[in-house]
Amino acid sequence: MLEIKNLNAGIEDKDILKGIDLKVNAGEVHAIMGPNGSGKSTLSSVVAGKEEYEVTGGDILFENESILELDAEERAHKGVFLSFQYPVEIPGVSVTNFIKTAINETRKAKGLEDMPASDMLKMIREKSELLEIDRKFLSRSLNEGFSGGEKKRNEIFQMAMLEPKLAILDETDSGLDIDALRIVSNGVNKLRSKDNAVIVITHYQRLLEYIVPDFVHVLVDGKIVKSGGKELALELEEKGYDWVKAELTA
Amino acid sequence: MSLKDKLLSSYLTFQENTDLDNSIHDIKDEAIKVFEEHGFPTRKDENWKYTSLNSLTKPDYSLVSHADDAIEFKDVKKYFLNDIDTYKIVFIDGVYSSYLSETTHDGVDVCLLSSALTKPKFKQVIDVYFNKIAKKESLTALNTAFAKEGAYIYVPKSRAVNKPIQIVHFSTGNEANLMLQPRNLIVAEENAEVQVIERHQSLNSNAVFTNSVTEIYAGKHARVDYYKIQNDKENASLIDNTHIDQQESSEVSVHTFSFGGKLTRNNLSFYQNGEHNNSILKGITIIEDKQHVDHNTLVHHKQPNCESHQDYKGIFDDKSTGVFNGKVVVDAIAQKINAYQSNNNILISDKASINSKPQLEIFADDVRCSHGCTIGQLDEDALFYMRTRGIGVKEGRALLMYAFANNVLESVKIPQLKARITNLIADKLGVNIGFDL
Numbered sequence: 251m252l253e254i255k256n257l258n259a260g261i262e263d264k265d266i267l268k269g270i271d272l273k274v275n276a277g278e279v280h281a282i283m284g285p286n287g288s289g290k291s292t293l294s295s296v297v298a299g300k301e302e303y304e305v306t307g308g309d310i311l312f313e314n315e316s317i318l319e320l321d322a323e324e325r326a327h328k329g330v331f332l333s334f335q336y337p338v339e340i341p342g343v344s345v346t347n348f349i350k351t352a353i354n355e356t357r358k359a360k361g362l363e364d365m366p367a368s369d370m371l372k373m374i375r376e377k378s379e380l381l382e383i384d385r386k387f388l389s390r391s392l393n394e395g396f397s398g399g400e401k402k403r404n405e406i407f408q409m410a411m412l413e414p415k416l417a418i419l420d421e422t423d424s425g426l427d428i429d430a431l432r433i434v435s436n437g438v439n440k441l442r443s444k445d446n447a448v449i450v451i452t453h454y455q456r457l458l459e460y461i462v463p464d465f466v467h468v469l470v471d472g473k474i475v476k477s478g479g480k481e482l483a484l485e486l487e488e489k490g491y492d493w494v495k496a497e498l499t500a
Numbered sequence: 501m502s503l504k505d506k507l508l509s510s511y512l513t514f515q516e517n518t519d520l521d522n523s524i525h526d527i528k529d530e531a532i533k534v535f536e537e538h539g540f541p542t543r544k545d546e547n548w549k550y551t552s553l554n555s556l557t558k559p560d561y562s563l564v565s566h567a568d569d570a571i572e573f574k575d576v577k578k579y580f581l582n583d584i585d586t587y588k589i590v591f592i593d594g595v596y597s598s599y600l601s602e603t604t605h606d607g608v609d610v611c612l613l614s615s616a617l618t619k620p621k622f623k624q625v626i627d628v629y630f631n632k633i634a635k636k637e638s639l640t641a642l643n644t645a646f647a648k649e650g651a652y653i654y655v656p657k658s659r660a661v662n663k664p665i666q667i668v669h670f671s672t673g674n675e676a677n678l679m680l681q682p683r684n685l686i687v688a689e690e691n692a693e694v695q696v697i698e699r700h701q702s703l704n705s706n707a708v709f710t711n712s713v714t715e716i717y718a719g720k721h722a723r724v725d726y727y728k729i730q731n732d733k734e735n736a737s738l739i740d741n742t743h744i745d746q747q748e749s750s751e752v753s754v755h756t757f758s759f760g761g762k763l764t765r766n767n768l769s770f771y772q773n774g775e776h777n778n779s780i781l782k783g784i785t786i787i788e789d790k791q792h793v794d795h796n797t798l799v800h801h802k803q804p805n806c807e808s809h810q811d812y813k814g815i816f817d818d819k820s821t822g823v824f825n826g827k828v829v830v831d832a833i834a835q836k837i838n839a840y841q842s843n844n845n846i847l848i849s850d851k852a853s854i855n856s857k858p859q860l861e862i863f864a865d866d867v868r869c870s871h872g873c874t875i876g877q878l879d880e881d882a883l884f885y886m887r888t889r890g891i892g893v894k895e896g897r898a899l900l901m902y903a904f905a906n907n908v909l910e911s912v913k914i915p916q917l918k919a920r921i922t923n924l925i926a927d928k929l930g931v932n933i934g935f936d937l
Contacts, residue, residue, distance in 0.1 A: 298888050322887035331888070338885040342903025348889070351899060356890035391903075408889060 251276050251313060251447050252297075252416055258307035259296045266292045268472035269308070274416070277444040281458055281483060282451045284469035285491040290451045291335060293469070294420045298332035299325045312416070326352075327359040329415030333405040333422055340392040345404060346374065348392050349411050356412065377410040381437045398425025399434075406437045417441075418449045423457035435460030455487035468494050503557040503679075504539050508532070510563055511645055524617050527631050531644035538638035550823040550855045551765055551794040556709050556737050561679035563646070565593035571672065571703070573600060579701045580666060584916045586697075587665040589651040593672055594680045596649060600668075608661050608694075609654040613683055616652040625654055629687050633715040633745040635769065640741045643713040647683030650714075653694060657719070660693035664914055667696060669712075671736070673704035684714040688722040690747075697917060699729040702736040714742045718750035720774065725753045725913055731760040731924055734789070741767045748774030748803075755912060756783040757921055758793045759928045769798040770808065772834075777806040784905045784921075785814040785822055786928050794823035801834040804864075810841040813905040816852035827859040828869060835864045841871040846878060846904060848897075898929040 257270040266289045274280050284290050296303050297310060299322035309316050317325050340348065354364045365373075378388060381403050393401050402422055409417050419438065423431060438461050442448065450461055458466075458480065466482040467474045468491075476482065476494055486494070501509075511532050515525070540557050541548040571592060580588065587610045590600035596612050603611045609622075616622040617630070634640045651667045669682055688694050702708045718724045730738060738761055744752055758764050770779040785793045799808040814822045824843045845854045858871040878900050886896035902925055912918040926932065 300884060321893075322884060323890050323892045326888055326890035334885065334888075338879070338882045340879075340882050340885070340900070340903060342906045343899055348886075348899075351895070352886075352889040352891055355892060355895055359890065412889065 252449075253311040253314075254297070254308070255311070256308035257293075257296070257305065257310060259292065259303050259305045261292075261303050265306070266303075266472050267296065270472070270474055272467065272474065274447045274449060276415075276447055278465065279442065279448045279450065279461065279463045281463035281466045282449060282469055282474075283453065283455075283466060283483060283486060286453065288469045289472040290453075290469055291420055294332055294418045294449075294451055297418060298322055298330060323355075324359070326412075326414075327356050331409050331412055331414030331417045333402075333409060333417065333419045335421040335424060337393045337401045337405055339394045339396075341394045343392050344389050345392055345407075346388045349374070349408055352408070353411060373411060377407055380410060380440060381407045382433050383407055399427060399430030402426055402434050403430065403437075406434050410437060410441055414446065416447050416449070418451065420451045421453065422450070423452055423454065431457065431460060455483045458483045470494060470498065503561065504535075506560075507563075507642065507646070508536055514646065522618070523627070524630070528645045531631075531636075531641040534636055534641035535638050535645060538641075541638060547796060547825070550821075551763070551792065556763060559677040559707055559709075561677045561709060562675040563679055565595070565672065565675050565678055571597075571600075571670065576600070576670060576701075576703070579668060579670075579699060581664075581697060581914075581916055581920055584914070585663045587661070587663060589665065589667045591649060591669045591682065593670070593674065593678060594649055594682065608656065608659055609652060610661065610665055611652050613650040613652040613685055614648055616685070622652070622654075625687060629715065629717050630685055631715070633717060633771070634713060634741070634743040639711055639739055639767070640713050640743070643681045643683055643711050643741065646681045647713065650683035650685070652684070653686040653696065655688045655692035655694050657689040658691045659689075661695070664695040664697055664917075667698045669700045669710065671700075671702040671708045673702060673706035673708075675706065677707045677709070680708065680710045680712075682710065682712045684712075686714065686724065686726075687717045688719060688724050690719040691721040692719065693723045695725045695727075695914060697727045697729065697914075700732055700736070700738055702733045705733055705735050707735040708732075708737070710736070710738045712738065712740050714740070716742065716744040716752065718744065718746045718752050720748045720750065722747070722750045723752075724750075726755070727912065727914075727917060728754070728756045728766075729921075729924075730756065730758040730764050730793075733760065734762055736761050737763040739765045739767070742769070744770045744779075746770065746772050746774060746777045746779065749776040750774065751778040751780070753780035753782070753911060755908070756795070757924070758783065758785040758787065759924055760787075761791065761793075763792045765794045765796065767796050769800070771800045772802055772806045772808075775803045775805045777803070779806075779808040780911060781808070781810040781812075782908045782911060783812040784908050784925070785812070785816075786901070786905070786925065787815075787820040787822070788817040789820060790818070791820045792822070795825070796823070797826045799828050799839065801828070801830045801837045801839065804833065804835045804837070806834065807838045808840065810843075811908055812843045813908055814843070814845040814854055815848065815901050815905065816845065816854055817848040819849070819851045821852065822854040824854070824856045824873075825859065826857070826871070828861070828871075830862040830864050830867050830869065832863040835866045837864065837867040837869070839867070839869040841869075843873045844904070845873075845875045846901065847875060848878065895931050898926070898931040901929060902926075
């Protein structure tokens with residue numbers, strides 16, 4: 251589904267990603283772990299299409315086609331979804347209207363008519379129940395004054411509504427208490443299928459107890475330096491990132 | 501000949517045809533003297549520092565239209581609010597169109613100012629209110645001297661007009677350059693209620709310069725809601741002078757939606773002459789190219805225990821320019837005043853500009869007056885966030901801009917009008933998305 255080949259990218263002459271290779275197939279969950287400043291968030295932003303980052307080498311293929319030349323919204327239309335570490339507050343736009351607009355703009359891009367209002371309402375009801383979201387919450391301005399947990403739940407709610415093929419969850423566990431973590435992970439797990447894939451980006455192993463990955467990759471200084479199964483996350487938790495770094499320099 | 505000289509000499513010709521015994525004649529004579537003395541304001545005048553009338557006073561205007569002004573309803577239908585029942589007072593090149601209008605004398609008077617100024621049965625009201633609310637400044641005086649036509653709305657004590665009233669001024673463009681000076685008088689007596697929607701619309705691209713005056717009187721406990729739709733063509737300019745006299749416990753709101761036109765200046769003055777008044781002044785400006793919109797507001801708190809709420813939002817693209825000059829005066833006896841003023845702006849282009857100037861003159865010591873002004877840009881992070889959810893740049897910008905201006909619409913009391921304004925905003929922003937936030 252997603253194939254990243256020798257990806258080099260940076261911002262304002264500063265190299266951040268220095269040759270990333272990653273292959274994600276449908277039905278898989280990959281975790282990317284790494285210390286602060288290793289390039290985790292840059293990787294997710296570059297895949298999602300943030301223009302501030304310049305890709306200086308390599309390629310990103312989605313369903314066997316390069317998406318480097320596509321705008322962020324075009325990537326979204328193809329089925330790429332990025333859950334933000336810090337979701338942006340948009341005063342004056344309600345959660346419901348935002349998701350309605352997002353869905354209908356995506357449908358428009360595919361040459362489809364707007365989703366009938368009754369279908370939309372039904373879907374909103376189903377997905378908000380899945381994430382234990384109160385109806386009142388849906389009429390509030392998007393992310394404005396939301397707690398950390400509410401913001402993340404809202405991200406996963408949008409993911410549930412948009413039904414992406416590839417979801418990248420950037421530090422979804424940060425700012426979550428244990429209950430919110432359970433609800434959010436539960437939501438993600440219910441959305442997993444053989445047809446979609448998830449990349450979980452996280453600093454800590456904690457989230458991976460709830461969303462169990464098939465593969466774990468360790469990102470250090472813009473490179474994937476170690477890959478393995480879910481047990482690698484535990485090893486990292488125990489020994490810390492210095493262990494990987496020490497192994498590298500050895 | 502300058503426009504001023506032309507107007508002065510035309511005045512004499514106009515007056516030859518009028519009834520010298522009518523008391524209005526003296527009012528007009530006095531008014532033309534005020535205009536003769538002061539002329540058109542210039543940028544040396546502090547109140548006109550950021551708006552120049554030079555380009556407006558250069559053309560050689562026709563002061564009346566000579567052509568046949570018949571227009572078909574189907575051709576102008578889109579300029580009316582059609583999905584609700586309304587009264588309509590319609591003018592074409594300054595002349596009343598009975599064909600397009602729907603007036604009434606059933607319990608309330610919704611008719612023509614020309615009738616009111618000349619027929620004896622209206623004399624009592626005219627004597628008390630006509631030209632009594634308006635201040636004697638130059639442009640209002642110019643209008644007083646020339647005005648022959650406009651809307652006359654009289655709502656007697658404890659009456660409510662049963663449907664909104666649309667006042668529409670069309671200009672046909674039959675003259676290359678036309679100057680119009682409509683005059684409206686709206687009197688809502690004690691506990692009366694009325695809603696008015698006003699629009700100036702030119703039908704082709706010839707130049708029109710409208711100098712409009714509206715006087716509004718709100719008696720005790722009266723409620724007046726006035727909505728101005730300013731979405732005219734590129735060569736149409738408007739100076740709107742609106743003067744409002746509020747008596748005890750009255751509530752008056754004026755919403756101004758400025759999306760079109762070449763130069764628009766709104767002189768909006770509220771005089772609170774009773775206690776427990778509430779004055780609401782709101783506006784949304786969305787302009788582009790070289791359009792210019794200037795809001796010059798005054799709220800004069802002359803009595804204690806009153807409120808005023810001002811909220812103006814502006815979005816400026818290309819080389820468009822905006823001005824907000826909001827003056828709040830609180831007299832020494834006007835204690836316990838709550839006066840709020842807020843002016844927020846977004847500059848889309850680095851060539852667009854806004855001059856925002858709050859002016860507070862407070863002589864009472866127990867008052868709460870707040871004012872805030874912001875000038876910013878669209879939030880790029882929010883835009884990226886929206887794009888990752890499949891909302892394109894144009895639609896994302898539109899959604900952000902609408903969300904920014906949206907709260908001004910909350911106080912619009914006519915749902916169909918709110919929907920219409922929302923559509924105008926979507927049109928203006930060039931998108932086809934529902935804004936049902």
